[in-house]
Amino acid sequence: MRKKIHKTLIVPCCFLISTLNAQVGIGTNNPQGILHVDGAKDNSASGTPTVTQVSNDVIVNKTTGFIGAGVLNPQVQLDIRSAGNENALGLGTTTMSAVTAGAGATRYDVNSVPVGAKIEVSDGAVWHKAYIAPQKAVIVVRKIASQSIPSATAITIINWNEVRDMSNSFDPSSGEFTAPRNGTYTFLLTFNFNGAVISDGSRVESQFYNPTTGTVLASVYKTFGQSMTGTADDANATRSTQAGGSSTVTLTLTAGTKVSVRLYQNLTSGSIPLRVTTDSSNPANPDDGFNNLTIIEH
Incomplete structure (x- = not known):
């Protein structure tokens, strides 16, 4: 069995x-x-x-x-908000229409049309690219380090003291601004020199300069007359005069374009120092706040 x-x-x-x-x-x-x-x-x-x-x-x-x-x-x-550092949501592309996918659907567009790859969201009828506003450039710097401007030679203002740079696009040591993206930028420069005897018909020129191409993108002139002579009590000696002014230009720049500010003066036959404070921690110092640069992205 x-x-x-x-x-x-x-x-x-x-x-x-x-x-x-x-x-x-x-x-x-x-x-x-x-x-x-x-x-x-x-x-x-x-x-x-x-x-x-x-x-x-x-x-x-x-x-x-x-x-x-x-x-x-x-x-x-x-x-997916975990304590790890992998908190990313991976999205892929799809050929589904926005109608088929339905309102609220999200996809990754890899077609780069017209402005590069983006996240897209369906409203039930059309795929819309999600827009994230970039951090616009806002630069505020001031001059507290001494620097002399030679006669009849344009020289870049360097060694700025940085007050604000929201886009990390300004190098204070070289004085170079780099446009973070294609756009329109306004530059506002104020300048002031130490006292000097000014020649008649002289000028100060503010130049907004591309150091990469060696091109002056824009310039602003300010002319000056001769320093006034003193009274008889001064033995009619010519008085020392402070030259100063401001310049504003708006430039359309492509991403990566560098811009620095240069000053040219023929006020005298020699160099003239910029008027800077000897006590940068004291805003009440009479020499504080005369040389400043502001850059704003529109």
């Missing part, structure tokens, strides 16, 4: 499942939601997992059904 042998198929289990209180744990026997996947299998057997341990977990909240990727208590239907 032949005996029948019943074979039992044993399937190895590659993950742990806990059904305690109708909760399922994969990779953990201590689930924190209705479904809890411990990707690194590093959670403790009891208690609440640490922030680091949760960062590699996926949890479905047992009350709301919200999904948390690296988040113990998701606050929205899909919450």
